[in-house]
Amino acid sequence: MHILFEPGFFSSSPVRTAVVMGAVTAIVSAIVGVFTVVRSQSFAGHALTDVATTGGSGAFFYGLSPLVGFIGAGVIGAGAMDLIGVQRARSRDLATGIVLGAATGLAALFLFLDTTKSATTGATQQILFGSIFTINPRVIPIAIFLSGVTLLLVGVIYRPLLLNSLNADLASARGIGVRTVGLLFMFALAVSVALSSIAIGSILSTALLIGPAAAALRVTRTIGAAMVVACILGVATTWLGILLSYDSYYWVSSGQGLPVSFFIVSIALLLYLVSGLPVIRRVVETGKLGTVA
Amino acid sequence: MFSGFMANAWEVATIVAIVAGVVGFFVVLRGSAFPAHAIPNGAFAGAAGANLIGVSPLVGLGVFSVIAALGIGTLGRRGRSDVVTALALVMMLALGAAFLSQSTEYEPEIFSLLFGEILGVSSNKILPVALLGLACVLAVAVLYRRLMLTSIVPDIAAARGLQPHRMEVAFMVVVACATTMTVPVVGALLIFALMVGPPAAARCISDRPGRALLISVAIALSVVWTAIACSFESNWPVGFFVGTFSAASYGLGRVYGTWRRVRGTRFARISH
Numbered sequence: 065m066h067i068l069f070e071p072g073f074f075s076s077s078p079v080r081t082a083v084v085m086g087a088v089t090a091i092v093s094a095i096v097g098v099f100t101v102v103r104s105q106s107f108a109g110h111a112l113t114d115v116a117t118t119g120g121s122g123a124f125f126y127g128l129s130p131l132v133g134f135i136g137a138g139v140i141g142a143g144a145m146d147l148i149g150v151q152r153a154r155s156r157d158l159a160t161g162i163v164l165g166a167a168t169g170l171a172a173l174f175l176f177l178d179t180t181k182s183a184t185t186g187a188t189q190q191i192l193f194g195s196i197f198t199i200n201p202r203v204i205p206i207a208i209f210l211s212g213v214t215l216l217l218v219g220v221i222y223r224p225l226l227l228n229s230l231n232a233d234l235a236s237a238r239g240i241g242v243r244t245v246g247l248l249f250m251f252a253l254a255v256s257v258a259l260s261s262i263a264i265g266s267i268l269s270t271a272l273l274i275g276p277a278a279a280a281l282r283v284t285r286t287i288g289a290a291m292v293v294a295c296i297l298g299v300a301t302t303w304l305g306i307l308l309s310y311d312s313y314y315w316v317s318s319g320q321g322l323p324v325s326f327f328i329v330s331i332a333l334l335l336y337l338v339s340g341l342p343v344i345r346r347v348v349e350t351g352k353l354g355t356v357a
Numbered sequence: 358m359f360s361g362f363m364a365n366a367w368e369v370a371t372i373v374a375i376v377a378g379v380v381g382f383f384v385v386l387r388g389s390a391f392p393a394h395a396i397p398n399g400a401f402a403g404a405a406g407a408n409l410i411g412v413s414p415l416v417g418l419g420v421f422s423v424i425a426a427l428g429i430g431t432l433g434r435r436g437r438s439d440v441v442t443a444l445a446l447v448m449m450l451a452l453g454a455a456f457l458s459q460s461t462e463y464e465p466e467i468f469s470l471l472f473g474e475i476l477g478v479s480s481n482k483i484l485p486v487a488l489l490g491l492a493c494v495l496a497v498a499v500l501y502r503r504l505m506l507t508s509i510v511p512d513i514a515a516a517r518g519l520q521p522h523r524m525e526v527a528f529m530v531v532v533a534c535a536t537t538m539t540v541p542v543v544g545a546l547l548i549f550a551l552m553v554g555p556p557a558a559a560r561c562i563s564d565r566p567g568r569a570l571l572i573s574v575a576i577a578l579s580v581v582w583t584a585i586a587c588s589f590e591s592n593w594p595v596g597f598f599v600g601t602f603s604a605a606s607y608g609l610g611r612v613y614g615t616w617r618r619v620r621g622t623r624f625a626r627i628s629h
Binding site for chain 2: 101104105106107109110111157158160161162163164165166167168169170172173176267268270271274275278322323325326328329330332333336
């Protein structure tokens with residue numbers, strides 16, 4: 065046991081918070097992520113983390129709750145992307161890019177003002193990279209509640225969203241408001257991404273949104289199955305990452321452990337690469353293990 | 358405002374704006390905004406790593422941005438390219454976070470890598486920036502026709518024996534090169550704003566590629582120059598002005614484009 069779990073792993077309260085919060089965000093990210101990957105909106109999913117962190121740094125400056133800043137900026141950013149034209153495939157990246165550019169400009173200002181105002185060093189790093197080990201336990205109930213709301217929203221628009229994502233022409237022929245469904249999904253994406261970036265940092269937010277979902281979509285044949293697999297992969301990745309990061313404190317001679325984000329992202333990337341191996345593909349396509357010609 | 362260290366800032370900013378205007382034009386045309394965001398961020402990790410092992414940050418920037426470019430270019434061939442870009446981006450950032458956790462870097466230096474310190478450019482940095490910038494513009498000039506063809510009509514390009522995929526990798530390397538020179542000056546996050554906003558505005562203003570390219574450079578120059586002037590007067594970070602002015606230029610470009618279209622249809626109606 066002690067080889068795997070270094071002393072104090074289970075009794076540490078930051079670790080317990082990280083394990084709970086990591087699992088919640090991994091599940092929400094995985095479910096929203098499957099749609100994000102199917103709709104090719106990875107860029108928007110990533111950009112919204114940066115937009116949300118801009119809101120976070122703004123809230124820090126004005127003394128508001130960071131949660132308000134993160135979610136407010138995320139929702140406004142999603143609305144702006146939709147307004148510029150995120151729904152058309154051709155201008156999608158452009159719309160995302162313009163909003164992202166403006167948001168980073170604002171982030172530069174807020175972070176500058178934050179550091180001049182409070183002189184607390186580490187504001188930039190804390191806001192940009194976050195850490196799963198420094199979550200405020202009071203945030204957990206609100207985060208779980210908002211995760212539930214996000215999942216509910218995705219559940220309500222599930223069928224039209226699915227049809228819209230797979231075949232937009234067919235969806236509009238059936239009288240589904242393609243634009244409305246797209247906008248609602250952007251809001252769900254914004255809230256889930258804002259939550260995960262406040263809880264686990266913006267790097268991990270994108271990693272957990274895209275990695276498990278993309279890997280799951282490669283090894284399953286239906287969206288429902290992909291969601292289940294993505295949730296399992298997401299939670300497993302997060303927990304393994306937390307464990308390795310905790311243990312790494314004892315590996316590195318400098319006495320500074322390696323960040324959780326490094327481990328979780330490495331595992332997520334590895335999962336995606338492995339899921340694309342020809343062997344795995346063959347098993348998925350034939351539904352059988354072993355080499356069937 | 359134009360003397361001493363400010364002279365360096367004006368010179369470097371002008372070079373950066375020209376390169377961003379030229380390279381960014383193709384970023385917008387090819388829909389490569391995501392890789393253009395990911396590569397500078399990957400370069401940031403390289404600078405953090407170089408700091409840790411004690412080499413020049415420029416080496417770290419160069420190595421990591423080229424690795425990111427090749428990774429995105431080659432892995433993106435199979436599967437969904439936006440997924441690959443996203444994963445490459447977070448991997449680079451996570452590496453950067455790991456490097457930072459092992460070093461004792463001061464906060465302001467991280468801030469300046471992300472948001473740049475254009476007002477603190479020393480004279481000996483101008484020559485390398487100018488050379489790399491020239492290399493980028495030359496590369497685009499050499500590839501101009503092929504880039505144009507593969508961006509606008511990929512089918513015809515393929516029929517002519519051009520390999521769109523190879524062009525994509527080549528273009529990614531050009532973006533990486535532009536990134537290496539610009540990150541220490543304007544920062545990883547803002548070179549992106551400059552590579553997307555002004556070129557997107559230019560495309561709304563003119564449909565002719567050559568003219569749009571020139572307009573893109575002109576807008577990028579005016580954004581950067583106004584940003585420096587405002588930053589000098591207000592003491593606020595340049596990045597804020599670069600980011601917001603870039604987005605504003607796109608907004609104005611869109612308004613102008615719509616106005617031109619509306620006027621065009623009205624003229625058409627009158628003449629009938």
